[in-house]
Amino acid sequence: MSDTSVRPDVPPSGTGCVECLANDGWWLHLRRCAECGHIGCCDNSPSQHATAHARGSGHPVICSFEPGEDWFFDYRSNDFVSGPALAPPEHHPLDQPTPGPAGRVPANWESLLN
Numbered sequence: 001m002s003d004t005s006v007r008p009d010v011p012p013s014g015t016g017c018v019e020c021l022a023n024d025g026w027w028l029h030l031r032r033c034a035e036c037g038h039i040g041c042c043d044n045s046p047s048q049h050a051t052a053h054a055r056g057s058g059h060p061v062i063c064s065f066e067p068g069e070d071w072f073f074d075y076r077s078n079d080f081v082s083g084p085a086l087a088p089p090e091h092h093p094l095d096q097p098t099p100g101p102a103g104r105v106p107a108n109w110e111s112l113l114n
């Protein structure tokens, strides 16, 4: 990609969704903004912060922050794309539960997914 939507040198913002961690929320899966490193929660999560970040910031490309996944998604084409290796870590800590974070997930979480 020739634009600035993917910056391989920018590290992730942290180990969990920025907004969920600030607001006692929880997530199913995590996504990483390929431009600024913002970690947000996926569209199945209650708050969908990754998509909210893309819309609010104009950063159009995310990638998975899940272990073993290396896909990118471009909101402009609404399609999966390929991308380069990004600054580590490439996924959340392996001891972080799914859904996460530990201690914040309600017992009826499955009924709360989007």
Ligand SMILES: [Zn+2]
Binding pocket: 017, 018, 019, 020, 025, 026, 027, 040, 041, 045, 047, 048, 049, 050
């Ligand atoms: Zn979130």
Ligand SMILES: [Zn+2]
Binding pocket: 033, 034, 035, 036, 037, 038, 053, 057, 059
């Ligand atoms: Zn961003």
